[in-house]
Amino acid sequence: MSILIGAETRVVVQGATGAQARFDIRYCLEYGTRIVAGVTPGRGGESVEGVPVFNTVAAAVAATGANASAVYVPARGVKDAVFEAVDAGIRVLACFAENVPRHDAAAAVAAARGAGARMAGFNTNGLISPGRCKLGGIGGDRAKEIYAAGRIGVCSRSGGMSAEICSALSRAGLGASTCVSMGGDPIVGMRMVELLALFEADPETDACVIFGEPGGAHEIEVAEALRAGRLKKPLVALVAGQFQENYPAGVSFGHFAAVIKGETDSASAKRRLLAAAGARVAASLEEIPGLLRRS
Amino acid sequence: MKLLEDRAKAWLRARGLPVPAGEAAKTPEEAAQRAAALGGKVAVKALVAAGRRGKAGAVRLAASPAEAADAARAILGLEVAGQRVTRVYVESAVEIAAELYLSFGFGRLAPQVVACRQGGVDIETVSANDPASLVCEDIDPLRGLSPWQAAALWDRAGIPSAQLPALAALTARLYEAFRAADALMLELNPIAVGKDGTLSLVGTMMEADGNALFRHADWQDLSFDEAGPGGRPLNERERAVIAADRRFSGGAIRYTEVPGDIALFVSGGGAGLLQHDLVLAAGGRPANHSDLSPASVDKPAALFDAIFANPQAKGMLVGMNYLQLLPCTLVAEALLLSLGRSKIDTRRFPIVMRVFGPKEDEARKMVAAVPGLHYMPPGASLEQAVREIVARVKAAS
Numbered sequence: 001m002s003i004l005i006g007a008e009t010r011v012v013v014q015g016a017t018g019a020q021a022r023f024d025i026r027y028c029l030e031y032g033t034r035i036v037a038g039v040t041p042g043r044g045g046e047s048v049e050g051v052p053v054f055n056t057v058a059a060a061v062a063a064t065g066a067n068a069s070a071v072y073v074p075a076r077g078v079k080d081a082v083f084e085a086v087d088a089g090i091r092v093l094a095c096f097a098e099n100v101p102r103h104d105a106a107a108a109v110a111a112a113r114g115a116g117a118r119m120a121g122f123n124t125n126g127l128i129s130p131g132r133c134k135l136g137g138i139g140g141d142r143a144k145e146i147y148a149a150g151r152i153g154v155c156s157r158s159g160g161m162s163a164e165i166c167s168a169l170s171r172a173g174l175g176a177s178t179c180v181s182m183g184g185d186p187i188v189g190m191r192m193v194e195l196l197a198l199f200e201a202d203p204e205t206d207a208c209v210i211f212g213e214p215g216g217a218h219e220i221e222v223a224e225a226l227r228a229g230r231l232k233k234p235l236v237a238l239v240a241g242q243f244q245e246n247y248p249a250g251v252s253f254g255h256f257a258a259v260i261k262g263e264t265d266s267a268s269a270k271r272r273l274l275a276a277a278g279a280r281v282a283a284s285l286e287e288i289p290g291l292l293r294r295s
Numbered sequence: 296m297k298l299l300e301d302r303a304k305a306w307l308r309a310r311g312l313p314v315p316a317g318e319a320a321k322t323p324e325e326a327a328q329r330a331a332a333l334g335g336k337v338a339v340k341a342l343v344a345a346g347r348r349g350k351a352g353a354v355r356l357a358a359s360p361a362e363a364a365d366a367a368r369a370i371l372g373l374e375v376a377g378q379r380v381t382r383v384y385v386e387s388a389v390e391i392a393a394e395l396y397l398s399f400g401f402g403r404l405a406p407q408v409v410a411c412r413q414g415g416v417d418i419e420t421v422s423a424n425d426p427a428s429l430v431c432e433d434i435d436p437l438r439g440l441s442p443w444q445a446a447a448l449w450d451r452a453g454i455p456s457a458q459l460p461a462l463a464a465l466t467a468r469l470y471e472a473f474r475a476a477d478a479l480m481l482e483l484n485p486i487a488v489g490k491d492g493t494l495s496l497v498g499t500m501m502e503a504d505g506n507a508l509f510r511h512a513d514w515q516d517l518s519f520d521e522a523g524p525g526g527r528p529l530n531e532r533e534r535a536v537i538a539a540d541r542r543f544s545g546g547a548i549r550y551t552e553v554p555g556d557i558a559l560f561v562s563g564g565g566a567g568l569l570q571h572d573l574v575l576a577a578g579g580r581p582a583n584h585s586d587l588s589p590a591s592v593d594k595p596a597a598l599f600d601a602i603f604a605n606p607q608a609k610g611m612l613v614g615m616n617y618l619q620l621l622p623c624t625l626v627a628e629a630l631l632l633s634l635g636r637s638k639i640d641t642r643r644f645p646i647v648m649r650v651f652g653p654k655e656d657e658a659r660k661m662v663a664a665v666p667g668l669h670y671m672p673p674g675a676s677l678e679q680a681v682r683e684i685v686a687r688v689k690a691a692s
Contacts, residue, residue: 020589020620074545076509098588099547101477101507106405106436113404114437123564123588125619140619141653158565160616164677167617184564187404213565217403241568243575247553267568284573284678 002129002178003153003198003205004092004118005068009133012037012060012090014081015072016048020096024070024126024137025049031134031143036064057088068092070126070136075100078122082108086115094136095121098185105187112189119189124181125159138181139163150175152292153199153233155192156211157184157218164285165209165238172289177205182218192218193225200231207292212239212270219270226277236291237274238282242267296503296517297344300384303481303501310472313465313495317386323364323371329385330363336388339366345376347417353380356388389495394485395454396421397466399434399473406434408445408470410452414485415498428452440470458492465494477507515541532601539597546590548598555580557688558608560598562587566616570681574612579685582608589621592629599633610645610688614680618652626650627658634665641667645687649680 011028015021016038026049028035037060038048044055054060057069069090073081075097085093093112100108100122112119120127126136130149138159139146146163148170156162159181166176180195182188192210199205212219219239225231245266264273275281280291298306301319308314316333319342320326330337341353348354353375355366363385373380394414400407409431413421422429430452434440446463454462465486473481480502487497503514529537536550557579561567567586574581582605587595602608613626627650634641649671650658659670669687671680 024620075506099506101510102401102479102504103406103436103474103477103507106401109404110435110437137620140617142617146617156565158563158568158616159619160563161565161569163617163619164566164569168676187401191403211565213568238569240565240572243568243571243581246575267572285569285676286678 002132003195003202004120004178004180005127005129005133005135007132009034009068009092009135010064010066011035011068011070011133011135012039012057012064012066012085013048013051013070013072014039014057014085015074016040016051016053017043017046018072020137021070021072022048024072025051027137027139027141027143028134030141031139033133033135036060037066057084057090061088061090066090068135069094071095071097071121073097075104075122079104079108082119083111086111086117091115091117092135093117093119093121093189094124094126095119095183095189096124096126096136097121098123100185102187105185109187109189117189120180121183121188122185124183124188125162127178127180128176129178130176138179146170147179148175150177151204151206152176153196153202153205153208154179154210155195155199155208156181157192157213158211159184161211161238161240165211165288168285168288169209174289174292177202186216191221193221193231196222196225196231196235200233205233207234207236209236209238209288209292212237212267214241214244214267214270215265217265219274220264223270223273223277223279226274226279234292235274235279236282236288237271237279238285238288239267239270239274296505296514298501298503298514298517299342299344300340300499301342302514303499304496306476306501307469307472307496307499310468310475312468312472313493314499315387315389315495315497317384319382319384320367321382323367326367326383326385327360327364330357330360333385333387337363337385338388339363339370340384340386341370341373341375341380342382342384343375343378343380345378348375351375389487389497390489391485391487391497392490393488395462395488396484397469397486398480398482398484399470399478400480402433404433406436406470406473408432408434408440408448408466410448410466412453418484434470436474439474440467442467445470458488461492461494476501477504477510478502479504532604536597536601539594543591543593543597546588546594547586548590548594549586550583550598550601551585552583552605552607553581554607555582556607556609556692557684558582558602558605558611559585560587560602560611560613561585561615563616566614566677570612570614570677573678573681574685577682577685579681579688592625592632595626595629596632599630600637603633603637603639608644609692610684611647612680612684613646613648613650614677614684615650616677618650621652622654623650623652623658624654624661627661630662631665641665643667643691645669645684645691647671647680647684647687649675649677
């Protein structure tokens, strides 16, 4: 088992005829992901890398039984694309657009959550259950080398860091049950603590690794859940961005979500909260495998 | 991206909301003319992106055009919250019997409204001293804020029944204005309640969403109001990166200078944060922070241009996580393009590249002829690349 995606996942790609989608579709197919349909309005009847393109998600679902969507529609149109996917019955989404207008992001996330759909993004590079399915560009052309299969659940606010963490796990002989890049925008479809709850319930996940950043409350919610005993599996946390505390608050240095507003959402405050709640806090990538093995 | 009071109020006024009549003025003479046109008592306020201007002596009442000119003379040129006042806002003064507080912003997943029956004061102080008087609620973005919800909200905030219908209707319309503006924040502090119950929006602050400017042609110039660390104005290189980010489509680039000498061309948000931490831990001093997400060659090239134009930078780390969404050749191509149009001599400007992923072999070949450039061997960690650039910059200086 894994969370969110698995061997049974059948993927529709929204915005399939764009350059990034084509780039990723090729690597997903090589990886073995069952990409069954693409959607670009007005381009129905064409194909991308051998995948048939439909005009609407509903038509794609009806023809192919797709149950997850990789959404490549750019920021300006992505709200509507999420509405369309949810209305067509899609219940797992990865939304890659970044810098989505905040009101659009909130509306899309509300639509997805209201329908019981689980959404990674905005500003995710996807999710992967090694050996079973990769949804999105995650892993590029080296998904097999970077993401070994194993029993660690990985949840990262940064797509790039999900690759670095998993490659550190692979080098140490460990691997991921599922790795989720949850998205770097301020509003994302799932809270980190909700993803960890899915890992908590997954019998094939023994422990989790999170990558956190300054700003926002994801890591604070995780610390609360640990303290309350809602999360029991061992958790290793790497929280980057301490350098921001050298500079005045309110300046964004990376992801828009990573803007520190006060003491409690700085990297070092989050590390303290997580450590006090029982998480094992890593100072670098190289420390992660050792902290996972500590009993 | 804060909108100054004149533009925020113009937005609300255009939607028929009860904003006092007012206009901006650049000189005391203009302020007097505005006051004469408005008639009666006016308030003269510094047009700067800051709250609590009253405390800074940047809001004055004037009973005549001559007094308005004096008030403007006293305020123009002041420094308020680190900003020089170059314009004032002259508006009709409103009789105030009571003051309320209302704001819209975003919570963890949805828009949020905060209401309080104590307005006109510092809301952080109210929050600290009397948290129960603040009423806060999420708004369903798919349904908006309906008048009945707004009535329930103000009822909980302790507003007398007779005032609820008008206040609730105004609040629902303000949420709609907040949404239509694509605002990240809209604060009405205070909403003035007159003796006859008339409501007017006296204090207004609004923050626009830089990602939604494509829907707001009038606000294209806004980002240049933004400041760098410590409230300093953006420098020409930072402005050039913002301009390039707007001009070229796809992806995103960001660039902020800090005092130091190791330029960081880093990407992926989190990986950039980690590398900045690691450079400091290794005893180096970054010259900037940056971020890049998949884009055409123009955006990364503009980021390289800014780095090469920074006189403080003595070397550069091109440190990326395993590339998953774009080929390594794109980074190499942008680097060569920018080097070709810059005056940087890479023999005296060490460059360390850790760019792994699709088309890596090709990228390695493309930059092999650049003197002073060190491409990390396959499999090298982020930590190793950081140690390499710190050592090379130390050796070169």
